[in-house]
Amino acid sequence: MKPETKKTKHQTTNPEPLIGAHESIAGGIYKAFERGESVGCRTLQVFTKNNTQWRAKPLTGEDITNYKTSQLESNISPVVAHSCYLINLCASNKETLRKSREAFIDELKRCEMLGIPYLNFHPGSHGGKGEEEGIKGIIESLNIAHEQTKGVRVSSILETTAGQGSAIGYRFEHLKKIIEGVDEPERMAVCIDTCHVFAAGYDISTDEGYEATITLFDEIIGLNRLVAFHANDSKKLLGSRVDRHEHIGKGAIGEAGFRCLMRDTRFVTIPKILETPKGEDLEEDRMNLETLRKLAGMQ
Numbered sequence: 458m459k460p461e462t463k464k465t466k467h468q469t470t471n472p473e474p475l476i477g478a479h480e481s482i483a484g485g486i487y488k489a490f491e492r493g494e495s496v497g498c499r500t501l502q503v504f505t506k507n508n509t510q511w512r513a514k515p516l517t518g519e520d521i522t523n524y525k526t527s528q529l530e531s532n533i534s535p536v537v538a539h540s541c542y543l544i545n546l547c548a549s550n551k552e553t554l555r556k557s558r559e560a561f562i563d564e565l566k567r568c569e570m571l572g573i574p575y576l577n578f579h580p581g582s583h584g585g586k587g588e589e590e591g592i593k594g595i596i597e598s599l600n601i602a603h604e605q606t607k608g609v610r611v612s613s614i615l616e617t618t619a620g621q622g623s624a625i626g627y628r629f630e631h632l633k634k635i636i637e638g639v640d641e642p643e644r645m646a647v648c649i650d651t652c653h654v655f656a657a658g659y660d661i662s663t664d665e666g667y668e669a670t671i672t673l674f675d676e677i678i679g680l681n682r683l684v685a686f687h688a689n690d691s692k693k694l695l696g697s698r699v700d701r702h703e704h705i706g707k708g709a710i711g712e713a714g715f716r717c718l719m720r721d722t723r724f725v726t727i728p729k730i731l732e733t734p735k736g737e738d739l740e741e742d743r744m745n746l747e748t749l750r751k752l753a754g755m756q
Contacts, residue, residue, distance in 0.1 A: 547594030
């Protein structure tokens with residue numbers, strides 16, 4: 458375990474951290490609130506459809522009512538949606554690209570109907586055609602999606618990636634190019650996945666490395682674009698370019714890195730969402746949320 462080091466100028470104790478987890482929508486998307494509350498979530502991430510299929514049944518009036526009623530009765534806010542993992546907005550296969558664009562548009566619309574403000578997605582994998590061409594493809598796909606969802610208030614949230622395979626988004630510069638390239642940059646924002654950035658080579662496991670990474674993000678993209686964190690430790694080492702999530706404090710990032718995040722005054726109001734392994738009883742969520750609270754100085 459890494460030793461605790463002194464606080465940086467941006468670190469303090471947060472009285473009530475905005476933390477949560479990705480929860481299942483089995484039995485209805487509204488069920489995610491009950492699951493989230495059972496483990497102590499203050500924020501939440503969900504899929505808006507079956508994550509293993511391209512198409513989904515349209516949301517019914519009952520679906521929407523149940524979701525909004527459950528949200529009103531809950532203290533959980535905000536909710537972030539994660540797109541289907543099948544989506545690849547720069548796919549080299551034309552059929553996959555067509556399906557990806559249609560699915561992304563559908564998910565933006567589903568979020569709008571439910572009142573979910575953020576749709577988080579992995580930028581895409583270029584499949585061998587190169588990063589520059591991949592970035593161009595993502596920009597084109599986003600422009601098409603945004604053109605077909607005029608008036609939709611949902612933000613499209615680029616997630617940082619580990620850079621596994623031909624994935625785009627493992628450098629902050631990739632995300633900057635995408636944001637600057639789209640016709641409606643005001644609809645774009647970013648989610649930092651702690652496991653992904655660490656695996657991509659940004660060392661957030663120490664006070665110095667964490668501060669340098671956040672400073673670099675601010676210089677390249679801007680902290681005003683940052684709307685969410687995925688709080689995941691990493692099974693793999695710094696710069697491995699391998700995406701494998703681990704429980705908080707049990708991986709290569711360790712408690713010191715998450716202490717920096719949890720005590721950073723700049724991010725008190727930004728959701729920090731677990732995507733760590735768990736069983737049906739959700740006990741691992743309880744454990745990881747408790748660890749984050751401890752690192753925030755609450756225990």
